[in-house]
Amino acid sequence: MKAMRAFLARHDSMGPVNAADIQRFCARDWRLIERVKADCWVEQKAAASPAAAIQLAAELLQYARTLRPDWPNATQREADLASHIRLAGMLQRVLQERAR
Structure with missing residues (x-):
């Protein structure tokens, strides 16, 4: 267990976590957020040209390859x-x- 704590201490990029922040995060209206995101995507897809969609796909592929070059x-x-x-x-x- 000590080794795990030492490893986490060396690799933790976050810092202290505020319990109230976590509670607010958990209390969000996730269904509302999901609906707003879905509506936003519908609008974006309807407004996008085929060229814009291809460009977005190329950017997503490039990003994925930065994470997993293989x-x-x-x-x-x-x-x-x-x-x-x-x-x-x-x-x-x-x-x-x-x-x-």
């Missing part, structure tokens, strides 16, 4: 491509059914 690996990329191919097939079948 991501995605070849196996993950193949699985992702297979998922996209399956989805494209499903969408094509729906389109064909609606055309009938």
Whole structure:
């Protein structure tokens, strides 16, 4: 246990935590926050152009790679491509059914 405390003391970047701050954080109206965030995303997605969406995706990928430079690996990329191919097939079948 001493070793764990020593390790945490060396790697703790936070500092003292105020109990009242934690209580206020826990008491937040999380459902309201969730609804506001959802509404915000709907508005952003509706206003974004395809180019903006592609730019955002590229930025997210770049950020993910700063955290995990090995991501995605070849196996993950193949699985992702297979998922996209399956989805494209499903969408094509729906389109064909609606055309009938």
